[in-house]
Amino acid sequence: MPIERVAIIGLGLLGGSIGLAVQAHLPGMQTTGWDSDPATRKRAAERGLVGAVCDTAPDAVAEADLVILCVPVGAMGAAAAAIAPGLKAGAVISDVGSSKQTVAKALAEALPGHPVIPAHPVAGTERSGPDAGFASLFQQRWCIITPPDDADAAQVAALSAFWEALGATVEIMTPQHHDMVLAVTSHLPHLIAYTIVGTADDLEDVTQGEVIKYSAGGFRDFTRIAASDPTMWRDVFLTNKDAVLDMLQRFTEDLTALQKAIRMGDGQQLFDHFTRTRAIRRSIIEEGQDDARPDFGRSDHGDG
């Protein structure tokens, strides 16, 4: 199954980055795109995120071999309904959603008869919208593909090759396992960051100005993640509820144990815990998943 034409539905950070990356790395491939927001379509056309921004969803997908839905996971059903009238027979449907079990079900139900092969490139920034995308977003990142049991092997291979051409390394896993892995590596961190930023905002005895001034002590790191797109993240938590609640329970148990160590003055337990967590950081840097420079290589340094 050769992919010659790809349609991108949703032209925000992920959709725009795919469009730019395809044009950079797969210049022979035709790209079309559509977004439900007319202002986003206009901006996407100005930036040239895809070869052609279409006025309607059916127009955008009319000739596509591969359609990638790049919308919040709660909007997948609506996006699928919007493209259904225009889909070519046999067109492969994929997506970039951060939860996979719910999305796989929604797409399969909305597009009966079409092959659905969900995917999740684990890449992004805290920005969103048509100005946020850039061609190198997927370089050195992982893309998880979660094919259904009856997926066509050639189609899975073609989708894998597509993502590898964009700079990603592909891993295949079940949607169930994906949702559990991402609950810990992405969803729980976002939930915690959103929480602590809210907690700081609610204090009576510490002003917001003080929180901002002294944020280089560590807090500012959390605010980056907590600036992520609210719609996207609302949908992630609603569609990956079970795995998130399970991880949250484990986190709370561990936090309670450290809380007790602080209350009891158990310095040894704190020291042992804080020593253990250093090793993971080293591995992440060795595997090329973060910047090796101190403080992420921030231009101005600071923190502590």
Next chain:
Amino acid sequence: MPIERVAIIGLGLLGGSIGLAVQAHLPGMQTTGWDSDPATRKRAAERGLVGAVCDTAPDAVAEADLVILCVPVGAMGAAAAAIAPGLKAGAVISDVGSSKQTVAKALAEALPGHPVIPAHPVAGTERSGPDAGFASLFQQRWCIITPPDDADAAQVAALSAFWEALGATVEIMTPQHHDMVLAVTSHLPHLIAYTIVGTADDLEDVTQGEVIKYSAGGFRDFTRIAASDPTMWRDVFLTNKDAVLDMLQRFTEDLTALQKAIRMGDGQQLFDHFTRTRAIRRSIIEEGQDDARPDFGRSDHGDG
């Protein structure tokens, strides 16, 4: 009170950075230093962190007008005892510790008769040791000074001018208020980061390799903070227990509320919370306390 000679006790990230910053910005000031670890003294001399690395603590402080203790807050008493025999009459004692009430008490008890003016430059990275320091660490950062009620105004002014010469902006507050502010902007974020990294490390159904591979989903940000010096952070939690436990209680309440919203499928509450937290990020960037570029300007981008 002119400061002509400064002694730095403890030549790790903070002490080394002060030494380098003084040499860069206050070239007429004499710098001496000492560290309890002979290997650190050797490396500090090789890097030229201070003008003269001394073999003993009393030698290092013998001529100093200002002595800055740059050791973990739990080691302040021992450092004070080490320098006591060498201190010049009237030498001002300061420090860089992340908790202030306990430190102020420890230093005042250990060095009766000497003026103690505690300080805390809110700056750092996840690195530690004599190779970690750099001269620009304090640029555009805040330094909080917590003078005792009976502090000499001229000495406070001299210490403020010292930190401003190193690039920091000085704020004066009580040790009580400092400890509450830093509990939220620094101590709680570190505790949470240490916790979640431990939680991820303990999972049975997700491998450590998977946690590392997919860390760009958000988790990797937490690992940076959780790679900070275990001794320093053990001491912070032991010496600022009450404020940390109070902030932790508030955080847990907020997390429980979001947990319930997820369980009940309350998308509106999640959306409202996630929208509110965006504003703080904008303010932090506007105030120059973080990099305005997406993803902290990491060289390789990625996250989501």
